[in-house]
Amino acid sequence: xxxxxxxxxxxxxxxxxxxxxxxxxxxxxxxxxxxxxxxxxxxxxxxxxxxxxxxxxxxxxxxxxxxxxxxxxxxxxxxxxxxxxxxxxxxxxxxxxxxxxxxxxxxxxxxxxxxxxxxxxxxxxxxxxxxxxxxxxxxxxxxxxxxxxxxxxxxxxxxxxxxxxxxxxxxxxxxxxxxxxxxxxxxxxxxxxxxxxxxxxxxxxxxxxxxxxxxxxxxxxxxxxxxxxxxxxxxxxxxxxxxxxxxxxxxxxxxxxxxxxxxxxxxxxxxxxxxxxxxxxxxxxxxxxxxxxxxxxxxxxxxxxxxxxxxxxxxxxxxxxxxxxxxxxxxxxxxxxxxxxxxxxxxxxxxxxxxxxxxxxxxxxxxxxxxxxxxxxxxxxxxxxxxxxxxxxxxxxxxxxxxxxxxxxxxxxxxxxxxxxxxxxxxxxxxxxxxxxxxxxxxxxxxxxxxxxxxxxxxxxxxxxxxxxxxxxxxxxxxxxxxxxxxxxxxxxxxxxxxxxxxxxxxxxxxxxxxxxxxxxxxxxxxxxxxxxxxxxxxxxxxxxxxxxxxxxxxxxxxxxxxxxxxxxxxxxxxxxxxxxxxxxxxxxxxxxxxxxxxxxxxxxxxxxxxxxxxxxx
Numbered sequence: 001x002x003x004x005x006x007x008x009x010x011x012x013x014x015x016x017x018x019x020x021x022x023x024x025x026x027x028x029x030x031x032x033x034x035x036x037x038x039x040x041x042x043x044x045x046x047x048x049x050x051x052x053x054x055x056x057x058x059x060x061x062x063x064x065x066x067x068x069x070x071x072x073x074x075x076x077x078x079x080x081x082x083x084x085x086x087x088x089x090x091x092x093x094x095x096x097x098x099x100x101x102x103x104x105x106x107x108x109x110x111x112x113x114x115x116x117x118x119x120x121x122x123x124x125x126x127x128x129x130x131x132x133x134x135x136x137x138x139x140x141x142x143x144x145x146x147x148x149x150x151x152x153x154x155x156x157x158x159x160x161x162x163x164x165x166x167x168x169x170x171x172x173x174x175x176x177x178x179x180x181x182x183x184x185x186x187x188x189x190x191x192x193x194x195x196x197x198x199x200x201x202x203x204x205x206x207x208x209x210x211x212x213x214x215x216x217x218x219x220x221x222x223x224x225x226x227x228x229x230x231x232x233x234x235x236x237x238x239x240x241x242x243x244x245x246x247x248x249x250x251x252x253x254x255x256x257x258x259x260x261x262x263x264x265x266x267x268x269x270x271x272x273x274x275x276x277x278x279x280x281x282x283x284x285x286x287x288x289x290x291x292x293x294x295x296x297x298x299x300x301x302x303x304x305x306x307x308x309x310x311x312x313x314x315x316x317x318x319x320x321x322x323x324x325x326x327x328x329x330x331x332x333x334x335x336x337x338x339x340x341x342x343x344x345x346x347x348x349x350x351x352x353x354x355x356x357x358x359x360x361x362x363x364x365x366x367x368x369x370x371x372x373x374x375x376x377x378x379x380x381x382x383x384x385x386x387x388x389x390x391x392x393x394x395x396x397x398x399x400x401x402x403x404x405x406x407x408x409x410x411x412x413x414x415x416x417x418x419x420x421x422x423x424x425x426x427x428x429x430x431x432x433x434x435x436x437x438x439x440x441x442x443x444x445x446x447x448x449x450x451x452x453x454x455x456x457x458x459x460x461x462x463x464x465x466x467x468x469x470x471x472x473x474x475x476x477x478x479x480x481x482x483x484x485x486x487x488x489x490x491x492x493x494x495x496x497x498x499x500x501x502x503x504x505x506x507x508x509x510x511x512x513x514x515x516x517x518x519x520x521x522x523x524x525x526x527x528x529x530x531x532x533x534x535x536x537x538x539x540x541x542x543x544x545x546x547x548x549x550x551x552x553x554x555x556x557x558x559x560x561x562x563x564x565x566x567x568x569x570x571x572x573x574x575x576x577x578x579x580x581x582x583x584x585x586x587x588x589x590x591x592x593x594x595x596x597x598x599x600x601x602x603x604x605x606x607x608x609x610x611x612x613x614x615x616x617x618x
Contacts, residue, residue: 113488114419115381116203116294117372118480119365120169122162122216123303123401124358125390126155126413136316138358139413141366142385146415147468149383150501155414155475156536157389160401160515162219163189165388165477166226170198172481172496174512176587180224181516192225197493199481200229200294206488209293213281215271215300230296234280238272270325271300273309274364282371292380297368301361302391304328304400306353308360315359317352335399336529342394351393379420382487384480387412395560405513405534405543406561414475416501418487474509474536475501497587510537512583535580542576552576 126132129139131146132153158168159175167173167180173196175181180192192198200210211232214220220227220235227233281297301308305325313321323331323346331350334340365385372378392398392408401409478498485492486500499505513534531546539556552565552573566573 113206113208113292115292115377116208116484116487117297117368117381117383118169118199118295119297119299119368119383119385120166121302121358121361121385121387121413122298122300123389123391124361124387124413125408126153126387126411127408128355128358128391129413131413131415136355136359138355139362141362141369142413142415145365145369145385145417149415149417150469150471152414152416152471152473152475152501154472154536155386155412156477156511156513157387157410157412158477158513160389160403160405160409160513161189161517162216162388163224163226164514164516166220167192167196168477169386169388169480170200170226171196172199172478172493172498174478174497174587175514175516176584177497180226189219189224191223192228194225194228198226198229199484200296202229202481202485202493203294204229204231207291209289209291210295211281211284211293212296212298213277213284214296214298215274215277216298216303217271220298232284236272238270238276270305271303274299274301274361275309278364278367282367285371285375299361299364301357302354303357304332306350306357308353308356312356312360312363313353314356316355317349321349321353323349332399335394335397336403338397342399347393350399354391354393381417382419382484383415383417384483385413385415386477386480388477402517403515403529405515405532407541407555407559409515410513410534412477416483418502471501473505474511476511508537510535510579510583512580512587533580533584535576535583537576537579540572540576542573542580544577544580550577 128134128136129142130137131139131143131151157165159165159181161181164175164178164181167178168175171178171192178192178196180190182189200212204210210230212227212230212234214233214235217235217237222233222235227235277297277299281295285293285295305328307313328350331340331342331346335342369378372381372383389401390407390409390411391401392403392406395408396404396406398404398409403409476498478496479501480498482492482496482498483501486502492500513536514532516531517529532543534541534543536542536555539554541553541555541561543551543553550566550573551561552569553561553563554565555561557563
């Protein structure tokens with residue numbers, strides 16, 4: 001519309017370029033329309049963006065035309081024009097968009113249920129958390145928090161890619177069902193189809209206040225649709241010049257020119273730290289509200305380039321870090337392509353930085369727990385802490401993530417702390433069973449302990465006796481939505497792939513993991529980075545690659561997945577292959593929860609710059 005309007009106006013015999021020749025007018029006409037549409041309108045409302053673009057373009061053009069072109073231009077006016085043009089350009093470069101705001105559903109009822117807090121520790125693998133027995137004290141705060149919570153010892157993400165795994169957390173669907181992953185038509189990933197209801201949308205429809213505070217401004221950008229349902233969505237980048245405000249080409253060019261002159265800490269900072277994200281979270285939680293809330297917090301401090309502040313930058317390091325951000329990704333490309341093996345000293349430095357990032361996020365999270373205790377909301381809040389995927393350090397020839405479905409990339413922490421009056425009889429029974437095994441009491445006292453919560457539907461009568469539970473049952477990212485719905489007393493939506501983790505499993509469990517590397521990762525060595533899928537059942541993991549190779553591991557005996565059992569256990573291998581094929585065939589059947597268009601390749605250009613900063617694109 002803008003181009004047609006300018007073309008038509010320029011064709012008029014009365015058209016005068018004199019006014020547009022002034023720097024202020026030219027800058028306003030060129031930059032103001034796009035700038036306004038980007039800043040004023042939420043990213044997911046494209047039709048409204050077009051209208052604002054057209055309206056602001058016409059306004060800028062009319063104002064420019066009304067400027068008297070024949071007025072003499074003296075030095076003061078030239079200076080004013082130059083300053084005006086500069087101001088418009090600078091504003092376009094440094095003005096950071098505010099958090100995305102959307103309207104709550106019309107006539108939403110005031111909900112009656114617990115608050116829900118979901119914390120995703122981006123890139124944190126379970127076996128690097130001291131909560132899970134890791135030698136370094138990376139998560140002492142989480143260990144204290146989990147003392148009266150459920151700790152799942154065998155939890156898996158649905159993918160080693162942030163987009164696909166978060167989409168599963170939000171929808172209760174596997175990647176094969178929700179489709180938010182990369183493919184040939186969408187090399188950096190498809191957005192989540194609007195036909196899939198997100199957890200935030202479900203809770204907002206029930207009257208919940210919803211807010212998200214996100215460090216990963218790449219794959220969690222509104223471009224990918226995961227912001228749907230959040231009335232407040234804060235996915236700002238760490239620095240204004242990284243914001244996806246136009247003109248992005250100019251901003252990027254200036255940033256690249258200035259980068260060599262900037263301090264290293266400025267150049268290396270690719271995302272907001274846990275301190276900044278939690279500052280915003282706590283400020284929002286401090287506001288007075290009449291409704292329960294759903295707060296989603298994404299912390300990225302364990303993600304490369306891993307530059308936690310002091311003292312966490314040296315907590316596990318024997319010497320100051322010398323690897324720059326570019327060094328990290330050069331090593332990643334060399335290792336993942338097979339061109340070079342990971343140097344042991346480099347690995348030690350990477351792991352030290354990674355563990356320091358986990359420890360920093362863990363320490364900052366204690367502020368959230370303290371705030372919930374101080375407000376009295378802790379016992380009225382369902383809290384889930386997990387990760388979207390892990391991180392590899394050369395265990396199977398890969399560095400970082402987005403490459404495989406081995407344990408180091410998909411084994412994640414999972415801690416659930418349910419409100420006292422919402423814990424089901426299943427949890428109470430498991431807690432009592434553990435207490436029975438440990439307590440040295442007489443028979444009458446034991447009978448009293450067994451007679452209460454095991455027969456009840458809630459643990460309300462035991463509200464003063466919270467105890468932690470270690471769960472060996474398999475758990476998956478698709479279990480989050482059913483778990484939250486169960487805590488709210490709601491029936492699961494038809495077609496969800498997961499189960500409620502507040503109840504004991506009623507059937508043998510198997511977990512599916514699938515990974516499709518994004519194009520910029522796959523391009524390094526397509527033959528080394530094929531799509532993969534894994535099925536975990538009992539103590540075994542079955543892995544199939546799209547290049548035709550299959551592997552079978554006994555996780556109880558071989559947690560590092562070094563000893564392939566396919567040749568020695570052919571019958572078990574065939575059984576797993578058939579089970580995985582059947583599992584995927586069932587998921588491929590459309591359901592009310594998994595309907596989606598056959599094609600939906602989104603335009604992710606707005607997120608490309610952020611993905612490059614986070615190492616996903618080159």
